[in-house]
Amino acid sequence: MDDHHEMWSKLGMNLENHDALLEVLPPLYGDIFLGQEGRPAGMAYFDSFFGEIHGARIRELVEHREAGGFVVGSFCTYVPEELVLAAGGICVSLCAGADFATDEVEKDLPANLCSLIKSAYGFKIGGVCPYIEASDLVVGETTCDGKKKYYEILGKQVPMYVMELPQMKGPRDRVLWRGEVEAFARRLEEMGERRITEESLRKAMGTVNAKRRALQRLSSLRASDPPVISGRDALLISQIAFLDDTARFTSNLETLCDELEQRVAAGETVGTPAHPRVMLSGCPMAIPNWKVPQIIETSGATIVAEEMCTGERYFRDLTDEKAGTLDAMLDAVADRYLQIDCAVFTPNAERCENILQMVRDRQVDGVVYYALKYCDPFTIEAGSVRSELEGAGVPMLYLETDYSEGDAGQLSTRV
Amino acid sequence: MDDHHEMWSKLGMNLENHDALLEVLPPLYGDIFLGQEGRPAGMAYFDSFFGEIHGARIRELVEHREAGGFVVGSFCTYVPEELVLAAGGICVSLCAGADFATDEVEKDLPANLCSLIKSAYGFKIGGVCPYIEASDLVVGETTCDGKKKYYEILGKQVPMYVMELPQMKGPRDRVLWRGEVEAFARRLEEMGERRITEESLRKAMGTVNAKRRALQRLSSLRASDPPVISGRDALLISQIAFLDDTARFTSNLETLCDELEQRVAAGETVGTPAHPRVMLSGCPMAIPNWKVPQIIETSGATIVAEEMCTGERYFRDLTDEKAGTLDAMLDAVADRYLQIDCAVFTPNAERCENILQMVRDRQVDGVVYYALKYCDPFTIEAGSVRSELEGAGVPMLYLETDYSEGDAGQLSTRV
Numbered sequence: 001m002d003d004h005h006e007m008w009s010k011l012g013m014n015l016e017n018h019d020a021l022l023e024v025l026p027p028l029y030g031d032i033f034l035g036q037e038g039r040p041a042g043m044a045y046f047d048s049f050f051g052e053i054h055g056a057r058i059r060e061l062v063e064h065r066e067a068g069g070f071v072v073g074s075f076c077t078y079v080p081e082e083l084v085l086a087a088g089g090i091c092v093s094l095c096a097g098a099d100f101a102t103d104e105v106e107k108d109l110p111a112n113l114c115s116l117i118k119s120a121y122g123f124k125i126g127g128v129c130p131y132i133e134a135s136d137l138v139v140g141e142t143t144c145d146g147k148k149k150y151y152e153i154l155g156k157q158v159p160m161y162v163m164e165l166p167q168m169k170g171p172r173d174r175v176l177w178r179g180e181v182e183a184f185a186r187r188l189e190e191m192g193e194r195r196i197t198e199e200s201l202r203k204a205m206g207t208v209n210a211k212r213r214a215l216q217r218l219s220s221l222r223a224s225d226p227p228v229i230s231g232r233d234a235l236l237i238s239q240i241a242f243l244d245d246t247a248r249f250t251s252n253l254e255t256l257c258d259e260l261e262q263r264v265a266a267g268e269t270v271g272t273p274a275h276p277r278v279m280l281s282g283c284p285m286a287i288p289n290w291k292v293p294q295i296i297e298t299s300g301a302t303i304v305a306e307e308m309c310t311g312e313r314y315f316r317d318l319t320d321e322k323a324g325t326l327d328a329m330l331d332a333v334a335d336r337y338l339q340i341d342c343a344v345f346t347p348n349a350e351r352c353e354n355i356l357q358m359v360r361d362r363q364v365d366g367v368v369y370y371a372l373k374y375c376d377p378f379t380i381e382a383g384s385v386r387s388e389l390e391g392a393g394v395p396m397l398y399l400e401t402d403y404s405e406g407d408a409g410q411l412s413t414r415v
Numbered sequence: 416m417d418d419h420h421e422m423w424s425k426l427g428m429n430l431e432n433h434d435a436l437l438e439v440l441p442p443l444y445g446d447i448f449l450g451q452e453g454r455p456a457g458m459a460y461f462d463s464f465f466g467e468i469h470g471a472r473i474r475e476l477v478e479h480r481e482a483g484g485f486v487v488g489s490f491c492t493y494v495p496e497e498l499v500l501a502a503g504g505i506c507v508s509l510c511a512g513a514d515f516a517t518d519e520v521e522k523d524l525p526a527n528l529c530s531l532i533k534s535a536y537g538f539k540i541g542g543v544c545p546y547i548e549a550s551d552l553v554v555g556e557t558t559c560d561g562k563k564k565y566y567e568i569l570g571k572q573v574p575m576y577v578m579e580l581p582q583m584k585g586p587r588d589r590v591l592w593r594g595e596v597e598a599f600a601r602r603l604e605e606m607g608e609r610r611i612t613e614e615s616l617r618k619a620m621g622t623v624n625a626k627r628r629a630l631q632r633l634s635s636l637r638a639s640d641p642p643v644i645s646g647r648d649a650l651l652i653s654q655i656a657f658l659d660d661t662a663r664f665t666s667n668l669e670t671l672c673d674e675l676e677q678r679v680a681a682g683e684t685v686g687t688p689a690h691p692r693v694m695l696s697g698c699p700m701a702i703p704n705w706k707v708p709q710i711i712e713t714s715g716a717t718i719v720a721e722e723m724c725t726g727e728r729y730f731r732d733l734t735d736e737k738a739g740t741l742d743a744m745l746d747a748v749a750d751r752y753l754q755i756d757c758a759v760f761t762p763n764a765e766r767c768e769n770i771l772q773m774v775r776d777r778q779v780d781g782v783v784y785y786a787l788k789y790c791d792p793f794t795i796e797a798g799s800v801r802s803e804l805e806g807a808g809v810p811m812l813y814l815e816t817d818y819s820e821g822d823a824g825q826l827s828t829r830v
Contacts, residue, residue: 110786110794110815112527142582145560148761149795162761164583167557172594173579179587346563346577374789379525380564400525 004055007062011134014127021100021128022054025288032294036230038270040263042256043233049240053287057243058130064090065136070191073135075120076143077309077340078165080181080333082319085204085246086196087188093242094138095129096120097286099403108153114372115403116286117146124157131243132158137191139184141165143344144377161187167346169338178334185330198326205319205329207246214253215241215315221260222304223362225277226269228260231303232293235280238310239287271302277363278302281355281385282370283378284309289403292370292411299415304362307355308370313340316354343377351381352388359394367396368415419470422477426549429542436515436543437469440703447709451645453685455678457671458648464655468702472658473545479505480551485606488550490535491558492724492755493580495596495748497734500619500661501611502603508657509553510544511535512701514818523568529787530818531701532561539572546658547573552606554599556580558759559792576602582761584753593749600745613741620734620744622661629668630656630730636675637719638777640692641684643675646718647708650695653725654702686717692778693717696770696800697785698793699724704818707785707826714830719777722770723785728755731769758792766796767803774809782811783830 009015029050033043049057061071072084073094084091099115100122109118123129132138140151140162151162163180166173185196218237221228237256241249263269278301280293285308293303306312317339320332341351358364367389371379382398389396397414401407423430444465448458464472476486487499488509499506514530515537524533538544547553555566555577566577578595581588600611633652636643652671656664678684693716695708700723708718721727732754735747756766773779782804786794797813804811812829816822 108798110791112789112794113791142761145759145791146795148582149758149792152762153795153798162583164581164585164588166579166581166591167563168577168579170579172591176581176587176591343564344560346557347567374527374791376525376528376560376789376791377564379527380561380568383523383568 002055002059004059007059008054008130011058011062011130012127013130013133017101017126018054018128018130026051028288028290032232032290033236036232036270038268039233040229040256040259042252042259045252045256046233046236046240049244050236053243054130058134060245061090061092061131061134065134070136071134072137072139072188072191073132074139074141075147076141077314078141078143078337078342079139079163080184080337081246082201082204082208082333083181083185083188083196085207086201087185087192088194088200089136089188089192090245092131092135093286094120094132094135095123095286097289097403100128101126109150112374113146113150114144114283114375116284116372116375117150119286119403121150121154124154137161137187139163143342144375146374165344166338167344169345174334174338177338178331181330181334181337196326198329201326201329202321205321205332207250209318209321211241211246211250211253212315212318214250214257217257218253218260219305219312219315221257221264224264224269225363226271226273226275227277227302227304228263228269230270231278231280231297231306232290234303235285235290235293235306235310236287238306238314239285241314242310276301276365277304279305279307279355279358279362279364279367280311280370281307281367282382283372283375285370286310291403291405291408292368292399292401295408295412295415296368299412301366301415304364305358307358307367309342312354312358313342343381348381352384355385356388356392359389359392364394367394369396369398371398371400373400373402417470417474419474422474423469423545426473426477426545427542428545428548432516432541433469433543433545441466443703443705447647447705448651451647451685453683454648455644455671455674457667457674460667460671461648461651461655464659465651468658469545473549475660476505476507476546476549480549485551486549487552487554487603487606488547489554489556490562491556492729493556493558493752493757494554494578495599495752496661497616497619497623497748498596498600498603498611500622501616502600502607503609503615504551504603504607505660507546507550508701509535509547509550510538510701512704512818515543516541524565527789528561528565529559529698529790531699531787531790532565534701534818536565536569539569552576552602554578558757559790561789580759581753582759584760589749589753592753593746596745596749596752611741613744616741616744617736620736620747622665624733624736626656626661626665626668627730627733629665629672632672633668633675634720634727634730636672636679639679639684640778641686641688641690642692642717642719643678643684645685646693646695646712646721647705649718650700650705650708650721650725651702653721653729654700656729657725691716691780692719694720694722694770694773694777694779694782695726695785696722696782697797698787698790700785701725706818706820706823707783707814707816710823710827710830711783714827716781716830719779720773722773722782724757727769727773728757731755758796763796767799770800771803771807774804774807779809782809784811784813786813786815788815788817
């Protein structure tokens with residue numbers, strides 16, 4: 001591993017805090033990922049990406065900026081990454097997934113706020129997220145109350161742009177959102193000092209759709225019984241999808257999928273048919289928030305799907321590539337992102353429909369509903385999801401938790 | 416007091432629960448309101464309204480329905496009451512403000528949800544809110560995540576209509592909101608089986624503006640030093656403004672204001688100049704949520720303003736009555752409601768500006784920021800409000816609480 005301290009220092013990071021973080025992550029990763037039996041060889045690429053997640057990948061971002069490009073950091077699947085690519089930028093998601101600098105965080109944010117938001121702020125004020133330090137613009141969205149109001153605080157510390165996501169999906173909302181997509185495109189053009197053209201947007205749409213198709217392919221391969229890849233590995237791949245170079249990621253994921261197809265044919269699997277097939281549903285899991293998957297898969301079950309933003313919600317829908325004009329392409333982008341079925345929408349019946357569909361497609365024995373404490377949209381919507389699942393005869397275990405490890409024993413018992 | 420049991424029974428209420436509630440309220444009211452020294456005579460009207468808050472006032476709603484009218488129940492200052500009046504309806508706010516049936520509530524809603532929402536649901540499933548039982552339609556709004564998702568659950572039990580409030584105040588939001596106002600008007604016309612006309616809307620706008628002007632007059636009278644009315648009484652009046660017949664309320668409030676003017680002239684006051692002048696700021700306080708005002712005013716301070724929905728936020732802005740056409744009137748209604756500075760908006764700088772203006776106008780010595788636990792918009796925005804107030808040399812006390820009485824001693828000590 002190259003020494004990246006000079007780069008981190010130039011980015012304005014807190015080296016002492018960051019070194020401490022880097023000491024904790026590899027052993028945690030080793031315990032959860034590297035010790036798995038019968039792991040596909042193609043996971044080596046993702047292991048190596050993780051090994052340089054704050055190093056070589058950040059260097060690429062820095063070099064991209066030095067070459068005249070720009071970097072956009074985001075927190076959410078609603079930020080249209082095609083537009084960022086088309087304008088000459090790189091889109092990455094920002095750090096969260098572990099508690100950091102909590103005492104400092106709680107000076108500015110309420111203690112009773114979801115871990116994801118507190119964590120994101122902790123990584124920023126602790127100076128340990130190279131992705132935010134390497135970003136020219138941080139793009140937020142008005143999904144939930146917590147993030148919406150948090151961005152006002154974050155906006156005092158970084159260049160911030162907030163997209164307004166509507167709360168329903170009617171014709172008036174489509175008009176609002178289409179306007180937001182266009183305004184975001186204009187903002188990116190200013191940053192990139194170039195126009196988004198039909199050509200550049202078509203290319204970007206193809207690149208991002210290819211990533212989604214590769215993720216869909218992986219997702220379909222998990223329908224095999226017993227599964228050919230662990231839920232932890234599949235989650236890791238989804239998490240890396242938000243950070244890696246899009247084309248390189250896609251290529252490596254396709255290679256892995258080729259291997260997995262061979263494993264299916266050869267009957268090489270992880271787990272046994274006796275292992276219950278579990279679907280995770282609910283809030284996103286950012287790196288290194290692997291607590292619940294680790295508990296589930298070391299309790300004798302295998303996770304075969306993630307109905308979450310770090311999962312199916314990120315890649316279920318493609319952007320329609322048939323559009324002929326720039327306007328029609330922006331329509332397609334707006335439509336694609338407005339299909340995402342986050343619990344912040346009301347009503348949100350399509351989420352339950354999608355969940356039932358996934359349960360059938362993947363032969364799911366039970367759903368673990370993962371809710372971050374204090375997340376009103378996902379905690380409240382759990383009731384509708386439970387009703388639908390019970391109606392379909394599928395049991396649901398509701399886990400409300402945060403990023404602390406204090407409840408691991410209790411969660412383990414419940415699982 | 417007439418016996419209203421037959422009416423309550425016909426409304427489908429739970430008489431046993433409701434009788435228990437009615438035993439608790441009068442002594443609480445007596446302790447907090449009736450024992451105050453030097454109380455204005457004009458408060459007698461509001462005391463008598465409170466005495467029949469679940470009785471005579473509900474009978475009026477029932478009679479209005481029997482005569483072919485309809486009743487709309489709401490939870491929020493964003494629901495345009497002019498439109499309800501213009502369509503031949505009565506607009507009332509629904510019960511909240513005390514914990515009820517909490518065990519039952521927490522089967523459908525997360526425990527970590529703001530008291531206001533849990534309370535509203537408790538009143539519904541406990542069968543103790545005659546206002547919701549007498550409503551032909553319950554109108555919600557997409558203000559905060561908690562209410563937005565709660566309305567999905569409530570909508571399974573009552574006829575529900577949700578208005579989409581945008582989250583920003585730009586031109587695209589104005590278009591969305593104007594469309595929502597128009598759609599709501601159409602829905603009301605269906606209910607009332609009559610068109611909203613220029614004439615009926617002009618009259619309704621005048622009626623509601625008159626109420627706001629009377630509340631503004633009361634608010635201005637509280638600038639006197641020492642104050643001529645207690646904060647508890649002023650809050651009670653604001654709370655009753657959401658329930659009473661608009662014209663009768665206005666007339667009685669004007670009478671009270673006449674008396675208060677005479678008291679100012681005669682030097683009759685509540686409190687003494689030595690009492691600190693406190694402003695309440697933050698979340699709404701629904702009847703009978705008088706815990707914090709009672710603690711403040713029995714600790715030697717006087718409340719001289721409420722920067723909350725049960726207060727200034729409800730009546731600060733008038734609807735422009737100059738509009739000549741129905742379309743222009745609907746524009747005026749949309750514009751008026753979009754001015755409200757609830758913390759759900761981002762950014763929301765005008766709230767800080769309004770707070771500073773109120774501090775100056777009322778010669779406020781200190782602000783008590785009242786946040787309901789788990790209310791992300793108001794808890795997070797507290798930081799900006801504190802910065803602005805500290806910059807102006809005004810101390811702010813942050814109280815985060817719920818509807819339990821368990822923390823009364825601790826709050827009292829902090830106040």
